[in-house]
Amino acid sequence: MGSLMQNKLVAKIQTLNDIHSWDVGGSLLQSVFKVEKLKPQRVATFGEVTAKHGFHVETLGDCQSHWARKATMRLDESPREFFQSFHWRRVKVAKSQGTVTFPSDNLKGTRLSGGLFFESQFKKEIDWIGIFSIWCSILTPYGAILHPAIDMEQPVRNGRDVREYTLNEEINQNAWSRFSTGTFHCEFRAGELNSLFSGFTNLGWASFFGGEYAHEVAAAAISAAGFPVQSIGDGYLVQVTEDINDVINDFTMFLKLRAELKSLFRDGLFLIKDEPTII
Secondary structure: OOOEEEEEEEEEEEEOOOOOOHHHHHHHHHHHHOOHHHOOOEEEEOOOOOOOOOEEOOOHHHHHHHOOOEEEEEEOOEEEEEEOOEEEEEOOOOOEEEEEEOOEEOOOOOEEOEEEEEEEEOOOOOOHHHHHHHHHHHHOOOEEEEEEEEOOOEOOOOOOOHHHOOHHHHHHHHHHHHHOOOOOEEEEEEOOOOEEEEEEOOOOOEEEEOHHHHHHOOHHHHHHOOOOEEEEOOEEEEEOOOOOOHHHHOHHHHHHHHHHHHOOOOOOOEOOOOOOEOO
16 A cells, blocks of 8 residues: 655646736635635745745635735846745645746746646545646646655666666656656756757646647547546546545556556657656
8 A cells, every 4th residue: 555755745737827816816725715624824925934934814815915916126127027926834734835826928038837836735535636626727727737745656766877877767767856746747958968858747646738738638538448537628637546545545556547548648748658666
């Protein structure tokens, strides 16, 4: 049987869309305020919540004045406004924290993604997939993941010095390091030529494909194979099993099913090719 690393569950939602309005913020935060074991206790902007940084909150309305607060920085002698990141934390059970960053355009006009990173103690009585589905519908992501942090989920180790890795081994290790922190879609440089690689790391227990990646989901084939899949907005939410506790209760079965589900996606979509060694 698997065990949860510090009883932790991780969710990351990546979006390019404008999410700074309070309509978005209020809807997103309402989903945690209405769950007694997830209600935020403190919030902060432009830096994580600490004992000295942040504000005590009791209701959803207490958060509104802190959501998407504007700040100004100077770049090339010109002032530039941006939205400060929003953070919340709960120190009671279930201990949890969330960070919302707001998409923006850099000086070259390239759109930089934002979204939500959330981690929490895992409590089986919480409707995690219900909350995650709401977040996906609100934030309209191009990629999102919900997954328990399992201490047995480690990449295959070859015992060699990293300087001796092949390009494929280096890509695999880079992808695993990002997947372990909850990142679904990523890009990084690797190899002797410092080439840029991008793609999805690995399927989580629940994964969302939206925007330009929605077409990657063969919904009919996935459903016919017995895997849960649902349409949300312009994308698809795909699950390895119906019950998130399956990851904990029978990790070996989960790995087998995830490999089967991944085979229903095109080759090359995922940077992690193999399932981890069970330790």
